[in-house]
Structure formats: C-alpha cells, structure tokens
Amino acid sequence: xxxxxxxxxxxAPGKSRRGRCHTAHGLxxxxxxxxxxxxxxVKTMTPQDLEAVGAQIVLGNVYHLFLRPGHxxxxxxxxxxxxxxxxxxxLTDSGGFQVFSLGALRTIREEGVTxxxxxxxxARFLSPEVVMAVQEALxxxxxxxxxxxxxxxxxxxxxxxxxxxxxxxxxxxxxxxRPDPEGGALFGIVQGGMELxxxxxxxxxxxxxGFDGYAIGGLSVGExxxxxxxxxxxxxDLLPANRPRYLMGVGKPEDLMAAVAAGIDLFDCVLPxxxxxxxxxxxxxxxxxxxQARFREDPNPPDPRCGCDTCRHYSLAYLHHLFRGREILGLxxxxxxxxxYYLTLMEDLRRAIQADRFQxxxxxxxxxxxxxx
Amino acid sequence: xxxxxxxxxxxAPGKSRRGRCHTAHGLxxxxxxxxxxxxxxVKTMTPQDLEAVGAQIVLGNVYHLFLRPGHxxxxxxxxxxxxxxxxxxxLTDSGGFQVFSLGALRTIREEGVTxxxxxxxxARFLSPEVVMAVQEALxxxxxxxxxxxxxxxxxxxxxxxxxxxxxxxxxxxxxxxRPDPEGGALFGIVQGGMELxxxxxxxxxxxxxGFDGYAIGGLSVGExxxxxxxxxxxxxDLLPANRPRYLMGVGKPEDLMAAVAAGIDLFDCVLPxxxxxxxxxxxxxxxxxxxQARFREDPNPPDPRCGCDTCRHYSLAYLHHLFRGREILGLxxxxxxxxxYYLTLMEDLRRAIQADRFQxxxxxxxxxxxxxx
Numbered sequence: 001x002x003x004x005x006x007x008x009x010x011x012a013p014g015k016s017r018r019g020r021c022h023t024a025h026g027l028x029x030x031x032x033x034x035x036x037x038x039x040x041x042v043k044t045m046t047p048q049d050l051e052a053v054g055a056q057i058v059l060g061n062v063y064h065l066f067l068r069p070g071h072x073x074x075x076x077x078x079x080x081x082x083x084x085x086x087x088x089x090x091l092t093d094s095g096g097f098q099v100f101s102l103g104a105l106r107t108i109r110e111e112g113v114t115x116x117x118x119x120x121x122x123a124r125f126l127s128p129e130v131v132m133a134v135q136e137a138l139x140x141x142x143x144x145x146x147x148x149x150x151x152x153x154x155x156x157x158x159x160x161x162x163x164x165x166x167x168x169x170x171x172x173x174x175x176x177x178r179p180d181p182e183g184g185a186l187f188g189i190v191q192g193g194m195e196l197x198x199x200x201x202x203x204x205x206x207x208x209x210g211f212d213g214y215a216i217g218g219l220s221v222g223e224x225x226x227x228x229x230x231x232x233x234x235x236x237d238l239l240p241a242n243r244p245r246y247l248m249g250v251g252k253p254e255d256l257m258a259a260v261a262a263g264i265d266l267f268d269c270v271l272p273x274x275x276x277x278x279x280x281x282x283x284x285x286x287x288x289x290x291x292q293a294r295f296r297e298d299p300n301p302p303d304p305r306c307g308c309d310t311c312r313h314y315s316l317a318y319l320h321h322l323f324r325g326r327e328i329l330g331l332x333x334x335x336x337x338x339x340x341y342y343l344t345l346m347e348d349l350r351r352a353i354q355a356d357r358f359q360x361x362x363x364x365x366x367x368x369x370x371x372x373x
Numbered sequence: 374x375x376x377x378x379x380x381x382x383x384x385a386p387g388k389s390r391r392g393r394c395h396t397a398h399g400l401x402x403x404x405x406x407x408x409x410x411x412x413x414x415v416k417t418m419t420p421q422d423l424e425a426v427g428a429q430i431v432l433g434n435v436y437h438l439f440l441r442p443g444h445x446x447x448x449x450x451x452x453x454x455x456x457x458x459x460x461x462x463x464l465t466d467s468g469g470f471q472v473f474s475l476g477a478l479r480t481i482r483e484e485g486v487t488x489x490x491x492x493x494x495x496a497r498f499l500s501p502e503v504v505m506a507v508q509e510a511l512x513x514x515x516x517x518x519x520x521x522x523x524x525x526x527x528x529x530x531x532x533x534x535x536x537x538x539x540x541x542x543x544x545x546x547x548x549x550x551r552p553d554p555e556g557g558a559l560f561g562i563v564q565g566g567m568e569l570x571x572x573x574x575x576x577x578x579x580x581x582x583g584f585d586g587y588a589i590g591g592l593s594v595g596e597x598x599x600x601x602x603x604x605x606x607x608x609x610d611l612l613p614a615n616r617p618r619y620l621m622g623v624g625k626p627e628d629l630m631a632a633v634a635a636g637i638d639l640f641d642c643v644l645p646x647x648x649x650x651x652x653x654x655x656x657x658x659x660x661x662x663x664x665q666a667r668f669r670e671d672p673n674p675p676d677p678r679c680g681c682d683t684c685r686h687y688s689l690a691y692l693h694h695l696f697r698g699r700e701i702l703g704l705x706x707x708x709x710x711x712x713x714y715y716l717t718l719m720e721d722l723r724r725a726i727q728a729d730r731f732q733x734x735x736x737x738x739x740x741x742x743x744x745x746x
Contacts, residue, residue: 041700043700045702046702077690083690085687296446314458315456322414328701328704329414332419332701
C-alpha cells in the first residue's frame, strides 16, 4: 500500500532513537526537523538552499494548497514535488489545524468541516475523504489523517468527544486511501488534550487500526511547559517502537532536545522561518534579534560558531541594516541561518545518539543556554 | 590619483565599442550593465547570485547610504565592498538624482543642497565636497560628480543655469578628491537637457577639466523616445574615445541596444530588478507579466530559450502562484531571471562587437521583438 518504510537503527541509553524513513523520494534520517513550506515554498528559500542547509524533507500545508492554487492544478502539473522543484520527500499535514484555527468561520460536523476561505471568503469543505484525495493528488510521501485539534484550555468532555471524532476520521482516512504500492505513508494522530487517559485511549485505538506512523497532535497550543513535558514523558511510550513518531508543530531548540529524549523522531515548526522574518536568530547559547540597536555597528557574525553562508559572509551590522530597511535579502539570510542552525542541531543529535552520548550532548546544550529564549 | 584605467579594445563598424575598465576590484568588460544595489543590496539577491548571473559591477546609491546606515559607519566596518560582501567593482552615484526627485523637500544653492530625509524628516546637506567624502568613505571604484539633473520639460534658461551649476560642482569634486593612487575613478556628468548646444558646451568643458570617464545624465526623464535618440546620436561623439561613457538610468533592452550602437559603454537601471518585483519578466522577444491569468496553469518556463536557474527549474504556473501569494521566493526568482537576461544580452553584445557583427546582432534583436514592451 505504500513505498514508505521505517527502520529503527539504534536506541540510545534513555529513550532517544536513531531511525530512517524510506520513501519514494529518498531517505529521511531521524530524528529529523521538517522546514515548513506552507504554500509550496519554504518562504524566501529555493530548494537548492534547503538542500545546502541539510533539509531532508519539507512540510506542505493541505489547507493552503487546497485553496490556492488547488490540488487538482498541482496534480495536472505533475504533483507538488515537480511544481516546487523539490526532489526530496514531502510530508503534508491534513489541514485540520488551520481549519480549526479559523474559529467562527468554520462548522464541524461528523461528515467534515465547512469553512470560509481566508483568501476569497468562498465556502469550502474538508473531510477525511477530501483530505486524502488532496494529499494523494499532491503526491505526498507522508500523509496525515484528518483530525480535530482541540484548543487549550478545553473541558474534558469536549476533548473526549473531539478525540473520538478524530478516531472515526482516522478510520475513514484509512478506508479512503487509494491502493497504491508507490503511494505515500499515512500517519494517525494521537489526540486527547492534556488528559493522559484520553491520550492512552487514542493511542491504543490508532495502533489497533494500524498506521504507518503516529503523530502527537494538540501539544504546543498554549499550555504550560510542564504540561507538555508531562505528556511527552508518557505518550511516546504508548506507540510501537517500529513506527516513526512525529511531534506536530514543535518547537524551540530546547523543545526538540527534550522531545528527542522522550523518543520522538520527526518535527516541524514555523519558528526558524517565521522568527527569521521578525529578525530573530537562533544561535549557540540562545537567541538574538538583529533589530536591536546594540547590533548597529557590530562587525561580528550572528553566531561565530556557525558555518552557514550568512555567518561566514555577513556582519550583524549588515543584517541590522537590511532589517531596518525592510530588505528582502535580510529575511533570506536570516532564514538561511535559522534553518542551518536547526538542521545542524538535528544532525549533531543524530550523531550523538548513534555514539551513545545523547545525554552528554543534551547536558552541554542546556548548560550553554544563556537566559530565557 | 586612481587605480582606474580604461582600455578601448575594439571599435566595430558603426560606433559600438568593446572596452575594459581596470579597477582596484578587478575588470569590467564593456559594454556593461550595472545592477542597482540601492541600499547596499541588489534587492533579493546575494553577491553569489549576482556573480552567477554575470554581474561584473554593481551600483550603490550615495543618497540612501548617506542616510542609512551612514557612510562613516560603513567606512568603520571596512567599506561598502566588505559591508555587503561584494568583491567586484562598485560605482556610486552622487545622490543628485535622488535629492532633486524630492521636489519641495529640498533647497538648491550654490554651496549645495539642503533636504529632508525621507526616512526620519531630519535636515541634511549634500555638496560636491560632502559627496566626494561619502564616496571615498564607501571605497567606491567609480565615483560620480555631484550634479543637478533638471526635469523634463524645463525651460532653456533653467537648463542652462543648471548645467553651469553642475560644471562648477564638477570642478569642486575634482578639487575635493583625496590624492590616492589606489582611489576610485571620478566621472563627470554631461547635462544640458534636450538642448544640443548646451550638451556640447557641457561636454567640452568637462573634457577640458579632465575626468576619468564621462556620464550622460538627464536622459530617460520622461522625454519622448525621439528626443533621447536625437541626444544619443550626438552626445557620445563629443566625448573622448579613450574614456568610458556611461548613460545613466537607462533602460529597456532595446534602449541599451540603441545606446551601444551610439557608442555607450556603461549602463545602470532599476528596470530588471524593480519590474521583477511587479511580476514583469524580460524574455527573448518582449516582456510578460506572470500575474496574468493566462499563466495560471502554464507548465512552460518563462523563457524557453533562457538558461537561468529560474527558467531551468520553474514553470510560469509556479511563478504565477508565488506572485499571487506575495511569496518572497517569486520576487527572487524573477529578479534572478531578469538580471540574467540583461547581463547575458550584454555578454552577447560584447561578443558581437568583437566579431564585427553588432549590426547584424541588433537587427536580429529588433526583428524578434513582438509588439511594444
């Protein structure tokens, strides 16, 4: 049913894992971070840039591509890989998260969700079946089930009903999947809010249905860090060791570190790209914002320990100048750096796990952090 | 007094010329087109991109750099080349054109021009001496004299007085120049509006003063094409053959072709970069705008005859999609293409002149043009 296969290569002391996803578009060494390419572009970057900074896989958003330019158009043009000139694997989210963020603009029913497009206000409909058709039309290597992502805080009854709805939708996604030995993987999504027993129920029933991988949704939605840590300490253990585990929408470098320690394999997050466009750069030991006046005449690179093109060729003073002038090149150079930082961190992490020194690596990482980021 | 030297390599039948500028930062083979890097960046492009598309030299704007981040700051950081990481030659304009464009915000006197910054409204002052100090602080390879650029239309008296002022300012620039064997060249600027006798007077007196090169200013300011053609037919002949001739702020590909035929060596223009950001692409035979609905599902590259990265990897449909979504990558890919188009045209032109087949080349170029661009 799919070209996808996950290989668990090594489990270090503790729970961190080294793995490998095989897809029709090549390998993804895990733990891996996926840059977010919302509208068929990781903002400011070419695919060559992405390969140069070490991106193995990017994420595409069903919600955005469904609305513009439309999955059928992309399919007629040869699929999403060809459309955006990206040869490596693509994971597509199911659109659920974006649709539910629309608030008053959407109506959830058993059948699916009716909503108004944020682009032109037109009435649109997404359901498990539509979302599968969209992801298959795009030619996704890893498809996500349609799910509901409850907000935080939410009352237990709502979270429980929502989890049940997501389970029924997951089953419909499995049923709607087109039989295709070259097709993409389909991942189920564990929901259940901050209720451990609901998470347990959700995980058990998804595993029973049998997905190619499992995601943990509904975290990093505004809850306190301790709650997320509590969930992370338990939920990965509910999932089969021989399937990849994907923590959706997380996070800061220290969150990735903590999640890898808990046994997570895959991540996506807009932080490195979106924050770059706000002037924030992730560097060894913390974060800086180039718009600060103290960088006005600073001849140093953003991160002296970094080997990216931005840090090798440009000063903070120049980036500060570009940012103040709203120059596109500034957004581009900062995005390049942040992605390099995230992807190099993941590479270092993988090497540390392989060498059984992940805990040492994590300790050094945390002790280098200066103040809150 | 300068590291600059111009070598006239070949004059083809007709007036077109092949030459070479020697500067402290390397050679510029002429005829050459200079991408405009207003605020220490050719918008959306890295220096590596610029080298890859064949840029030999870029233009920096004194007006913009003087206001932000300031020439003294750039000097303390090692000069403009280092600041923006561009190793090849830089020409700086004198700021005159921008200042005079400010209209009511500026006051012209013999001493110089007082104006209000468009950034913060502060009162600022530029004069021949200040402009020389700015260009020397930036480390420019080719400096331009401070001049007044009269608008079109303007009455003859005004144009005559303005020309005389520019001549006096030119002499003051020469006098203010720092003695430095490694310093940049200084170019005089021929003014005189659309009055041939004033142009003649301006050119003769500048040549008498002795500049390293000569620019023709005050064209492409809104006058009919025939008037510019009339000036171009005459003014270059008033300038010494052994000095480079620079036509400021021009223009469309067909304008460059006509100006090369008239004996011009250097060009700068915002068209390829600015128009890219409006969706316009220069292609063999004319121009297209990617925002047009007819490109919505077009699987072809913008220009099938073009070898740039954009045309080799992306469809019109993808560029249309990026442009509609206001994606930065679209602006970048279109800028890359337009600069490649302009710079490849110049390279082809140089080869044609060298082989004594410029007129044939120009004929083919014009006959390929489809409709007005």
